[in-house]
Amino acid sequence: xxxxIAIQEAPFDLAAETARLTAGRANxxxxxxxxxxxxxxxxxxxxxxxxxxxxxxxxxxxIAGEAAERWALLGLTVIHRVGRLEPxxxxxxxxxASAHRAAALESxxxxxxxxxxxxxxxxxxxxxxxxxxxxxxxxxxxxAAARWTRA
Amino acid sequence: xxxxxxxxxxxxxxVAEEEVAPPPEVRDVAGLVDWLSGxxxxxxxxxxxxxxxxxxxxxxxxxPDHPVAAGDEVAFFPPVTGG
Numbered sequence: 206x207x208x209x210i211a212i213q214e215a216p217f218d219l220a221a222e223t224a225r226l227t228a229g230r231a232n233x234x235x236x237x238x239x240x241x242x243x244x245x246x247x248x249x250x251x252x253x254x255x256x257x258x259x260x261x262x263x264x265x266x267x268i269a270g271e272a273a274e275r276w277a278l279l280g281l282t283v284i285h286r287v288g289r290l291e292p293x294x295x296x297x298x299x300x301x302a303s304a305h306r307a308a309a310l311e312s313x314x315x316x317x318x319x320x321x322x323x324x325x326x327x328x329x330x331x332x333x334x335x336x337x338x339x340x341x342x343x344x345x346x347x348x349a350a351a352r353w354t355r356a
Numbered sequence: 357x358x359x360x361x362x363x364x365x366x367x368x369x370x371v372a373e374e375e376v377a378p379p380p381e382v383r384d385v386a387g388l389v390d391w392l393s394g395x396x397x398x399x400x401x402x403x404x405x406x407x408x409x410x411x412x413x414x415x416x417x418x419x420p421d422h423p424v425a426a427g428d429e430v431a432f433f434p435p436v437t438g439g
Contacts, residue, residue, distance in 0.1 A: 260415035297439055326438025327363035339364050342435035
């Protein structure tokens with residue numbers, strides 16, 4: 206199982222990515238997906254996503270490797286968009302495939318929790334009045350990722 | 357040594373990256389932050405609150421005690437907010 210990892214400005218196509226994981230095979234019994242979207246909180250006009258090219262791919266590959274080690278996965282896709290995104294636009298896709306549902310569902314949650322805290326992306330919010338602010342890291346995200354840490 | 361800055365750290369420093377040659381007594385990430393802080397007002401502003409700064413050495417997250425040496429790629433940035 207080779208994870209598919211992509212960092213891109215372009216939108217992604219959930220149906221096409223799903224087909225990629227299932228085409229020509231009959232051993233996948235479950236697919237789990239998470240799609241993160243840009244919300245229009247507080248009059249947000251756009252979200253600008255910056256990342257650390259090179260390290261981002263490395264960090265996601267490591268997290269994907271850990272998921273593949275912990276769960277019996279038949280497919281794993283992570284696509285994270287960067288650049289300027291408007292409210293309603295999809296930001297991130299996590300897609301996992303397995304023979305039985307638990308592995309797909311749990312690894313999908315694990316991956317999105319770790320993407321929030323363990324991959325070098327930063328969000329800047331732009332507002333209609335011209336104001337801008339960097340999104341601050343949330344303690345709740347750290348707690349969500351920490352629940353996957355093995356004793 | 358190649359230094360990279362991201363997000364508001366980059367905005368405060370004023371450049372995305374720079375090539376530097378710190379003196380030999382700069383041995384770890386914390387020492388490098390001290391030394392970089394003296395380079396300009398922008399650097400000092402970026403590193404004013406150390407608790408809000410994260411680092412990576414050669415593209416792996418690194419704490420203040422992580423060693424740094426000539427030829428390394430060292431990046432400074434705020435806590436990450438992807439996903």
